[in-house]
Amino acid sequence: MKLLWQTIKPYKALVAATLAALLLDVAGTLYVPTMLAGMINQGVTSGGTDFIVSQGLRMLVACCCASGGALLGNYLCARLASYVGRDIRNAVYDASLAYSGSDFEEFGTGSMITRTLNDINVIQQTVMLSTQAMLPVPIICVMGTVLAFQIDAQMGAMMLAVVTVVMVFAVIAVRRAAPIFEKMQGFIDRMNVVLRENIIGVRVIRAFGKEHHEEGRMGRVFSDYANAAIKVNWIFAGVDCFSFCLMNIAEVLLMWLGGNRVGAHAMEIGNISAVVEYAMLIMFYIMMAQFVALMVPRAIVCLQRCAEVINKQPSIVDGDGSLPAGEGVAAGSETLPTDADAGDEGSGEGAREAMPSASPTVNASNVVAEFDHASFRFADADEDTLHDIDFACRRGQTTAIIGSTGSGKSTIAKLLLRLHDATGGTVRFEDADLRSLTQHDLRERIAYVPQKAWLFSGTVASNLRYGNERATETEMRHALAVAQSDFVWGLSEKLEAPVAQGGTNFSGGQRQRLAIARALMKHADLYIFDDSFSALDFKTDAALRRALKPETRNAAVLIIAQRINTILHADQIIVLKDGRIEGKGTHEELMETCEVYREIANSQMKGGE
Numbered sequence: 283m284k285l286l287w288q289t290i291k292p293y294k295a296l297v298a299a300t301l302a303a304l305l306l307d308v309a310g311t312l313y314v315p316t317m318l319a320g321m322i323n324q325g326v327t328s329g330g331t332d333f334i335v336s337q338g339l340r341m342l343v344a345c346c347c348a349s350g351g352a353l354l355g356n357y358l359c360a361r362l363a364s365y366v367g368r369d370i371r372n373a374v375y376d377a378s379l380a381y382s383g384s385d386f387e388e389f390g391t392g393s394m395i396t397r398t399l400n401d402i403n404v405i406q407q408t409v410m411l412s413t414q415a416m417l418p419v420p421i422i423c424v425m426g427t428v429l430a431f432q433i434d435a436q437m438g439a440m441m442l443a444v445v446t447v448v449m450v451f452a453v454i455a456v457r458r459a460a461p462i463f464e465k466m467q468g469f470i471d472r473m474n475v476v477l478r479e480n481i482i483g484v485r486v487i488r489a490f491g492k493e494h495h496e497e498g499r500m501g502r503v504f505s506d507y508a509n510a511a512i513k514v515n516w517i518f519a520g521v522d523c524f525s526f527c528l529m530n531i532a533e534v535l536l537m538w539l540g541g542n543r544v545g546a547h548a549m550e551i552g553n554i555s556a557v558v559e560y561a562m563l564i565m566f567y568i569m570m571a572q573f574v575a576l577m578v579p580r581a582i583v584c585l586q587r588c589a590e591v592i593n594k595q596p597s598i599v600d601g602d603g604s605l606p607a608g609e610g611v612a613a614g615s616e617t618l619p620t621d622a623d624a625g626d627e628g629s630g631e632g633a634r635e636a637m638p639s640a641s642p643t644v645n646a647s648n649v650v651a652e653f654d655h656a657s658f659r660f661a662d663a664d665e666d667t668l669h670d671i672d673f674a675c676r677r678g679q680t681t682a683i684i685g686s687t688g689s690g691k692s693t694i695a696k697l698l699l700r701l702h703d704a705t706g707g708t709v710r711f712e713d714a715d716l717r718s719l720t721q722h723d724l725r726e727r728i729a730y731v732p733q734k735a736w737l738f739s740g741t742v743a744s745n746l747r748y749g750n751e752r753a754t755e756t757e758m759r760h761a762l763a764v765a766q767s768d769f770v771w772g773l774s775e776k777l778e779a780p781v782a783q784g785g786t787n788f789s790g791g792q793r794q795r796l797a798i799a800r801a802l803m804k805h806a807d808l809y810i811f812d813d814s815f816s817a818l819d820f821k822t823d824a825a826l827r828r829a830l831k832p833e834t835r836n837a838a839v840l841i842i843a844q845r846i847n848t849i850l851h852a853d854q855i856i857v858l859k860d861g862r863i864e865g866k867g868t869h870e871e872l873m874e875t876c877e878v879y880r881e882i883a884n885s886q887m888k889g890g891e
């Protein structure tokens with residue numbers, strides 16, 4: 283609830299205007315039955331046409347006030363609820379941006395999506411409906427009962443009795459439905475997870491002929507949700523029937539008692555309709571409120587779930603240190619080529635000359651990034667994934683990491699990007715402990731090509747601009763040329779060619795090359811290629827690495843690879859096994875000294891050359 287108050291706080295004026303409009307609606311609504319009674323008692327029975335007309339006009343004004351208030355109130359409610367939804371959604375999204383990989387895993391992707399979309403929709407709907415339907419209830423109940431008592435004490439007492447029964451019933455129904463709604467939110471999480479898995483993994487499901495198995499799994503998850511929804515609907519239906527039944531009984535009882543009272547000359551005839559109207563009004567509002575009240579526990583759960591995301595302290599926190607101006611970034615921005623500079627655009631070599639590269643180093647040892655006896659353990663793991671990692675990536679040099687699957691290669695890249703923090707030892711960038719830096723500063727200086735080349739829906743150009751918002755067409759052409767992505771010029775829309783979500787309308791190799799081009803749009807001090815050449819044929823792989831050389835000559839390059847050909851000419855090769863460095867050196871040195879490397883090399887290269 284704290285989150286809701288915090289979110290609503292900036293909209294005090296809007297809240298006040300909404301309440302004022304709703305109050306106008308309630309006042310007009312409550313005024314009408316009393317006037318109607320007066321009209322019947324004094325106008326109809328005595329035939330006073332003037333009184334009927336004047337009372338009718340006053341009723342018309344009251345109705346207009348009520349309708350205007352309702353219209354304005356509902357509009358303002360909708361606005362308020364939309365603002366609340368938008369602000370909570372933004373807060374959840376902003377908070378999640380600061381999460382490390384393990385922070386995300388704590389919630390899970392499915393749950394994060396449910397929280398951001400469904401949970402906030404529930405909150406938004408509840409804020410709107412509860413403001414419209416629940417806030418006026420106390421005023422309607424108290425004022426309606428007081429007015430009914432004023433008209434006739436016995437009729438008022440009967441009405442109070444009926445209203446009390448309806449209220450008790452409403453409270454019981456809400457209490458029974460609330461836990462089911464809470465469960466339903468968990469079922470939505472599960473549906474999300476299973477659905478995502480099925481949609482993303484549809485090809486695997488088909489390839490293994492597991493359609494029936496998955497249908498069963500989906501069926502079970504959907505059934506759980508459906509069963510809970512049916513239970514809630516039963517309660518709703520019961521509430522509905524019982525409330526209408528009570529309303530009718532109340533009307534009959536009030537008519538019967540009213541008739542007797544009028545017969546005994548204890549009450550005027552018009553008062554019957556007024557009391558009946560008050561009773562109907564009160565019960566109608568209570569009925570509406572109880573339906574909305576059923577949503578409240580669910581909205582509270584949703585609020586708690588959003589608050590969990592917002593209040594979670596990210597495990598990676600920015601330090602207050604700063605890096606000196608980026609070598610690559612600064613140099614790049616000074617010499618950005620313009621479209622006019624484009625000589626032989628797209629032709630690799632010529633364009634390459636126009637492209638900036640990082641300026642010579644200011645760091646005497648040329649070290650850009652360094653692992654100093656670093657180790658790392660995942661939060662949910664029993665033992666370290668990386669042990670005593672100790673090496674440096676130097677400007678102008680290519681460092682390569684090779685090792686079997688699961689040996690910890692990608693984890694090293696993630697530590698450099700501060701997607702995780704080392705749990706032992708130190709990782710440095712430009713002599714500064716990564717923990718002392720802001721994540722933004724650090725990542726500004728690193729260009730990263732992830733193992734899974736992910737492209738965003740949009741166009742080729744919009745994806746390239748992800749690496750540099752102000753990129754010119756010449757720069758894009760150049761980056762594509764270096765990344766051996768000439769296939770783009772074969773597409774009918776060239777740079778404006780559409781890219782589907784995840785880049786699924788391109789082949790694996792094309793995606794990798796576009797992801798490399800995107801990274802090259804950034805003028806970085808450290809380029810990390812995490813298994814980024816794996817889907818390329820040997821010829822393209824070699825051509826790409828050749829084109830990369832001048833591009834990154836003043837930056838440090840870290841290549842993670844499984845293929846020995848890719849790293850053969852690296853200045854330094856790190857051999858990783860089970861998270862430990864087994865060897866360090868050039869290819870020739872490692873062939874002499876490192877058994878693990880020799881095994882890898884021999885298994886991939888004929889004769890172990």
Ligand SMILES: Nc1ncnc2c1ncn2[C@@H]1O[C@H](COP(=O)(O)OP(=O)(O)OP(=O)(O)O)[C@@H](O)[C@H]1O
Pocket residue numbers: 383387660661662663667685686687688689690691692693694733
């Ligand atoms: N989020 C995680 N939680 C727990 N353990 C993890 C997590 N991510 C990776 N691991 C474990 O850490 C180890 C190293 O993973 P990593 O992805 O760094 O290996 P890799 O050498 O890059 O493998 P590959 O070449 O197959 O990509 C693996 O054993 C993996 O199971």
